[in-house]
Amino acid sequence: MECIVKDSSLYFIDADGACKPDVIFWRLGAVNPEAKHRSILELIDYSGIPCVNSASTLLMGYDRLSMLNRLKKLGLPVIGFNVATGTDQLKNLEMQFPFVIKVGNHHGGYGKSLVTGEEQWEELKDLLFIHHDYVTTEQFIDYRYDIRYLAVHDKVWAMKRKGRYWKANSLTRKYQLMEPEEEWIGKVKQLQENIEADIVAIDVLETENGERFILEYNDIPGLSGFPETVKIELSEIIKNKLKQ
Known part of the structure; x- marks a missing residue:
């Protein structure tokens, strides 16, 4: 699919x-975004077509680094990381195993x-050397489970999840809705207000000793396992954008 703007349309x-x-519901996820996708978001923003989330909000979180940077600037407990702009600097990214x-x-x-x-x-460094992209390293969090805090409009839901392997939010095998905690309602709403999001989620890792770290935020979160009321709230947002 291609995109054009002609006579501002x-x-x-x-x-x-x-x-x-008339309205766009952006659902480009679980892929490596291409330069074209960013260009399309810029054109959506330029044309003024209503979008969920807005194109300007989606552009803020378009790249993992800009997403992590936003969390850090807000003082939210994001996992610390090292980064290099090219794989020739992998030797400088090693951390404690x-x-x-x-x-x-x-x-x-x-x-x-x-x-x-x-x-x-050593084997991974040899393999990664062929990539031409930035690389991040972060300390492994041996998490007990991860919690997704999902905010849609003015409402917040929480879900406790457990993946099959060490990767959080991947190959989920167990999930359970839980009562959102006031502290974390405040954190997800702080983020939602800052990036002006209609819908946003934060994925939180909890360790065996109760420490919690934000793995990432997601401005196009999946809704699997959440109640139908989430979809109803989302549909109301879309209807209101059409009216506007």
């Missing part, structure tokens, strides 16, 4: 023809590996 074009949207290495802007568990020892690290 936005059109999407594919093999079936052209479409001039075990640690997690993440390449570029991939989502959904892709581009990530748990490094448990020197031999594995």
Whole structure:
């Protein structure tokens, strides 16, 4: 699918023809965003077509680094990380084992590996050398479960989840809705207000001793496992944008 702006109007074009949207629900997730996707968001913003979330909000979290930077500036407990803009500097990113290495802007568990020892690290460095993207390393959090705090409009839900392997929010095998805690309602609402989001989620890792760290925020979060009232709230946001 391609996108054009002509006479200040936005059109999407594919093999079936052209479409001039009234409202856009952006659901591009679990992929490595391409430069074209950012260009499309800029054109949505330029054309003034209402979008959930707004194009300007989506552009803030478009890249993992800008997303993590936003959390850090808000003083939220994000996991600390090291970063290099190219794989030729991998030798300077080593941390105490075990640690997690993440390449570029991939989502959904892709581009990530748990490094448990020197031999594995040497092999990974050789493999990663062919990539031309930034690399981050962060200390491995041996989490008990992760919690997604989901804010839609003025309401907040929370879900406790457990993945099959070490990757949080990937191959989820157990989940349970829970009562949101006031402290974390405040944190997700602080973020929501700052980035002016209609919908946003924060994924929180909890360790065995009760420490909690924010892994990331997600401005196009999945809704699986959440009650139907979440979708109703979201549909109301879309209806209101159409009216405006």
